[in-house]
Amino acid sequence: MTKAELVNAVAISTGYDKTTIMNIVESAMENIKKSVANGDNVYLRGFGSFITKTRAKKIARNISKNTSVVVPEHKIPAFKPSREYAEQVKNL
Numbered sequence: 001m002t003k004a005e006l007v008n009a010v011a012i013s014t015g016y017d018k019t020t021i022m023n024i025v026e027s028a029m030e031n032i033k034k035s036v037a038n039g040d041n042v043y044l045r046g047f048g049s050f051i052t053k054t055r056a057k058k059i060a061r062n063i064s065k066n067t068s069v070v071v072p073e074h075k076i077p078a079f080k081p082s083r084e085y086a087e088q089v090k091n092l
């Protein structure tokens with residue numbers, strides 16, 4: 001499902017116009033991105049959590065040059081589904 005399809009489905013189920021729903025979806029996504037970028041976790045009960053994970057420092061290989069490269073510790077955004085949501089997907 002694309003963002004446009006999501007907006008369309010929400011507009012149909014709620015009766016609001018698509019531009020209003022698009023603004024709401026865009027605002028929600030922007031606020032989630034800002035919160036996670038600031039190191040805060042976003043918890044959506046029944047859906048899941050948007051969190052920041054820390055990847056440890058490691059040594060990687062540059063295969064084309066046959067050299068080792070040190071990848072420093074860094075943070076990445078991650079999504080952890082709720083238990084109910086994970087079960088729902090598992091039972092498809």
